[in-house]
Amino acid sequence: xxxxxxxxxxxxxxxxxxxxxxxxxxxxxxxxxxxxxxxxxxxxxxxxxxxxxxxxxxxxxxxxxxxxxxxxxxxxxxxxxxxxxxxxxxxxxxxxxxxxxxxxxxxxxxxxxxxxxxxxxxxxxxxxxxxxxxxxxxxxxxxxxxxxxxxxxxxxxxxxxxxxxxxxxxxxxxxxxxxxxxxxxxxxxxxxxxxxxxxxxxxxxxxxxxxxxxxxxxxxxxxxxxxxxxxxxxxxxxxxxxxxxxxxxxxxxxxxxxxxxxxxxxxxxxxxxxxxxxxxxxxxxxxxxxxxxxxxxxxxxxxxxxxxxxxxxxxxxxxxxxxxxxxxxxxxxxxxxxxxxxxxxxxxxxxxxxxxxxxxxxxxxxxxxxxxxxxxxxxxxxxxxxxxxxxxxxxxxxxxxxxxxxx
Amino acid sequence: xxxxxxxxxxxxxxxxxxxxxxxxxxxxxxxxxxxxxxxxxxxxxxxxxxxxxxxxxxxxxxxxxxxxxxxxxxxxxxxxxxxxxxxxxxxxxxxxxxxxxxxxxxxxxxxxxxxxxxxxxxxxxxxxxxxxxxxxxxxxxxxxxxxxxxxxxxx
Numbered sequence: 001x002x003x004x005x006x007x008x009x010x011x012x013x014x015x016x017x018x019x020x021x022x023x024x025x026x027x028x029x030x031x032x033x034x035x036x037x038x039x040x041x042x043x044x045x046x047x048x049x050x051x052x053x054x055x056x057x058x059x060x061x062x063x064x065x066x067x068x069x070x071x072x073x074x075x076x077x078x079x080x081x082x083x084x085x086x087x088x089x090x091x092x093x094x095x096x097x098x099x100x101x102x103x104x105x106x107x108x109x110x111x112x113x114x115x116x117x118x119x120x121x122x123x124x125x126x127x128x129x130x131x132x133x134x135x136x137x138x139x140x141x142x143x144x145x146x147x148x149x150x151x152x153x154x155x156x157x158x159x160x161x162x163x164x165x166x167x168x169x170x171x172x173x174x175x176x177x178x179x180x181x182x183x184x185x186x187x188x189x190x191x192x193x194x195x196x197x198x199x200x201x202x203x204x205x206x207x208x209x210x211x212x213x214x215x216x217x218x219x220x221x222x223x224x225x226x227x228x229x230x231x232x233x234x235x236x237x238x239x240x241x242x243x244x245x246x247x248x249x250x251x252x253x254x255x256x257x258x259x260x261x262x263x264x265x266x267x268x269x270x271x272x273x274x275x276x277x278x279x280x281x282x283x284x285x286x287x288x289x290x291x292x293x294x295x296x297x298x299x300x301x302x303x304x305x306x307x308x309x310x311x312x313x314x315x316x317x318x319x320x321x322x323x324x325x326x327x328x329x330x331x332x333x334x335x336x337x338x339x340x341x342x343x344x345x346x347x348x349x350x351x352x353x354x355x356x357x358x359x360x361x362x363x364x365x366x367x368x369x370x371x372x373x374x375x376x377x378x379x380x381x382x383x384x385x386x387x388x389x390x391x392x393x394x395x396x397x398x399x400x401x402x403x404x405x406x407x
Numbered sequence: 408x409x410x411x412x413x414x415x416x417x418x419x420x421x422x423x424x425x426x427x428x429x430x431x432x433x434x435x436x437x438x439x440x441x442x443x444x445x446x447x448x449x450x451x452x453x454x455x456x457x458x459x460x461x462x463x464x465x466x467x468x469x470x471x472x473x474x475x476x477x478x479x480x481x482x483x484x485x486x487x488x489x490x491x492x493x494x495x496x497x498x499x500x501x502x503x504x505x506x507x508x509x510x511x512x513x514x515x516x517x518x519x520x521x522x523x524x525x526x527x528x529x530x531x532x533x534x535x536x537x538x539x540x541x542x543x544x545x546x547x548x549x550x551x552x553x554x555x556x557x558x559x560x561x562x
Contacts, residue, residue, distance in 0.1 A: 019538065019539045019540040020496065020497070020500040021496075021500065021522070021538045021539065022539060024500065024503060024504070025507070027507075028503060028507055028515075028519065031515070031516075031519040032519045032522045032523050032526070033523070034519075034523075035519055035520045035522075035523035035524075036523040036524075036526065036527035037527060040526070040527040040528055043531070044526070044534070046531045047531060047534055047535060047539060048535075048539060
């Protein structure tokens, strides 16, 4: 039999009054639980009374299905069961902040739809969806299309998201979509137009080149083209020239507050603002297949685009972009040097070294002059060579996104 | 020269009365202090109640490193963070309380991450003894049945 003081102590421990960690406030403990795998976080319910229901009000939920080794049906069912159990036992009055939902592949559209509806109905602010459904695609819940709570939205496998209705999200600040099939240009144009507070837009593995971006508050724009797509176009042309980008296909960007712009691809957007006074960072990587003949129009487009980005103080260019600029010297000569505030010039060296397998680099001097001549800060110009180890990773992702039907 | 230097410095006074002279850019990494400075309700000396000198010195060390290493590689900062948070439990909880109260987000994130690393994947009775102050005999007697159940279910 235990005496009363022992009994009291035990009671205090079970109520979580005794130890330091249990006496931390809920938001801190939630932060701690959010930093570990959800399974471990839920297991803490067995610790004491203090911890028993703590997980049920966790504002951050991360459901991440591991697709390796290739999943079988029972693992998928187990995952869906886990998600459903967690969501049904969660405290219904607790709002969500961050919902990361990556079931990878599933064959029940209702599972994805219900999970998304749950997140939106609990006022989720950051939503990350990496899901695709085969053979039936899932529908975006109506409440998601008009959500007022969403601040950040990420779609992976964008080609698998039914994009017939554009989104209208008044609070959205960040939109990141990976993988688009042709035909969703309308979706981008409309959605960007309907999200007036958008500050960051990242379009990854793009295959479109005819959309408009009109975003008065946009600060950061990244366009990543799926260059495997460009290469496959190119193979059909039998290596005798690039398929010129048709004139009517144009990206028009109207974003007067832009501070940072990144492009990886072959399309040069047109910036409709007369100047971009806030612009700081520009990162251009023109993708051209190896040994391709660089068309005059391509060089001209890039030069025109750089002219519109003249306010940038930090410019990063791939060496292939330099090659494109160097190809037609007469075009280069007839244009003034764009960057009058240039302070940092970064050159991405890695890729070209890999391609030509040479430890030395030849820089086209006339291009360097063209880039730096106009700068009034040229006495402190910093030129750096950067590596980009993640390029390979992106390629793999691009490939993967393009052919989900195989799974 | 000296007056312009002083202009950008703040004095932080810990709960036990010790004073620290800190550059303003470092001090305002605490949102609570930042708000005070912005509202101009702070004189040169800012009291930091509930945080003793020992802990305050650690918080300042962390903020200084994060302010200086803007240009440094992210991996260096990560190494520093992981070494910084590697402390005994008492100091850890004092730091968490201070970071929470003074609203220093980077520090709070690093600390919570560290506690999560310590807890995750451990068995229920391991966490109870190590973190919740259970004595071994309590585990072995009153909660014996409960623990057998927990361990079977969760390990």
